[in-house]
Amino acid sequence: MSENSNSPAVVAGNMSGARVTIILPSLGAGGTEHVVKLVANHWAQLGCKVTLITLELPHARPYYEFDPRIAIERLGLPPQQGGKIRAGLLVLRRIYRLRSAIRHSQPDFVLSFLTRTNVLTLLATIGLPVPVVVSERNNPALQPFGVFWKWIQRRLYPRAFGLVTMTRGALDYFPEKMRSRGWVIANAVDLPGEWQKRRGNNILTAVGRLTRQKGFDLLIEAFARIASRHPEWKLVIWGEGDDRKSLEALRDALDMTDRVEMPGVTQRPGVWVETADVFVLSSRYEGWGIVLLEAMAAGLPVVSFACEWGPSDMVEHGEDGLLVPSNDVDALAEALSRVLADGELRSRLAANAEASAKRYLPDRILSQWDAVALSALKHTARDHAATASVVGAGSA
Known part of the structure; x- marks a missing residue:
């Protein structure tokens, strides 16, 4: 050849x-x-x-x-x-x-x-x-x-x-x-064309189908545990699916109605990267986790369960994101709290994440x-x- x-x-x-x-x-x-x-x-x-x-x-x-x-x-x-x-x-x-x-x-x-x-x-x-x-x-x-x-x-x-x-x-x-x-x-990684940063409103973002696999129930529980420490932050979960009613019920039961939003699917693909300040992947398992890669490419600090397979291929813990043990709600809560509280850490992780994502152009x-x-x-x-x-x- x-x-x-x-x-x-x-x-x-x-x-x-x-x-x-x-x-x-x-x-x-x-x-x-x-x-x-x-x-x-x-x-x-x-x-x-x-x-x-x-x-x-x-x-x-x-x-x-x-x-x-x-x-x-x-x-x-x-x-x-x-x-x-x-x-x-x-x-x-x-x-x-x-x-x-x-x-x-x-x-x-x-x-x-x-x-x-x-x-x-x-x-x-x-x-x-x-x-x-x-x-x-x-x-x-x-x-x-x-x-x-x-x-x-x-x-x-x-x-x-x-x-x-x-x-x-x-x-x-x-x-x-x-x-x-x-x-x-x-x-x-394929971000939407001509997207613009509209950040700075303290939005913790998650994206995916509202199904058990994506672990949004675990995420809501984790956020509820640290919400009082970070009253300026809110959680926005983009996506749609069969678990919407159960997730909304969990949110309301944890008194997170005003702190957790579930607006459905974005009108245009990928535009959630414009308003996110921190990204979190809470999946119980993944094949890859494309939204995690999109967040990294958009220059966002990321926190993810180290589920098989995908996140550990993309993220080097402590360098371009934080990985926590799969399904460990306490560990997820503490990692999120650490990132939400530390602007310098967010900036460092975000810059490294954007550079790492270039491997997947x-x-x-x-x-x-x-x-x-x-x-x-x-x-x-x-x-x-x-x-x-x-x-x-x-x-x-």
Whole structure:
């Protein structure tokens, strides 16, 4: 391989005209959707014909902005409440429609995101001559997705052409057979364009889906323990999810109604970095924690649980942030109190965090996704060449 084989010009030449199909549950607000936006737009700009397939309803609108050259197909089969029979029928319908949509897009390779969607994609492509790369975006050891899905994941994942995770720990969770064709690609940091600092109002900020995984109940408890020491500070939790009512009830029970705000999803992606003064990640587990990286890149002091995996890859404790033992509410409370009380510490951590985050700029991360794509495209080209050789020999 020549020295310049990975140069932008060579990559663009090798990928121009390639047909890429990317599959994920939805195009709403979230870390996975953010990654898909970056990768899909990048490949479209390289000249690829990119198709996005989601399970959403036809009228759903994407939270992020996609290149107009990208085709988006929504299957109209989002999650639904119901018994086992109804759930089973929904899975079959998804597989049938997904297979049809994949065949219609005529991909040179398929890239799928998130465990259940990965399983559906591998089932839908049985017998199709197309390499499938699956990407895990969470902690596969701790993420709860049911015995059936776990069982079928173990049996289907070896059929995939490749596997992408965000950390080495996540990749090592899978059998050695899969690790041999695996890639570890961290999330890229991609702050909103033309954002402005509107800080100085003593806002402790957290961001994420309002679910048990994100540990906002632990955060509210931690903040309640130190709120009286820092009467000038308030906690703002950005996001939406099924746990809103229980979190609001906890906040009110702890007499934090006037100190903890939960305004929902930001109108524009990532603009929470403008008003935050300190950022906190309270997740029980993570695949990566893109909002933590965004906070660092925006020059914010950060405090995080050292949950597996992600935060400990990004943060060097005491240098560019503070890490505390996972799920330890007392430790989180004391770390937050230390940062809220010390402006000099906040300034030092923030400056170091901004410098550290440069390791995850988009150009570097997207070049790693290009390597995945080129590997899959080479596999497709070899298969086509082998098929043509067999056909030629048969007709000779």
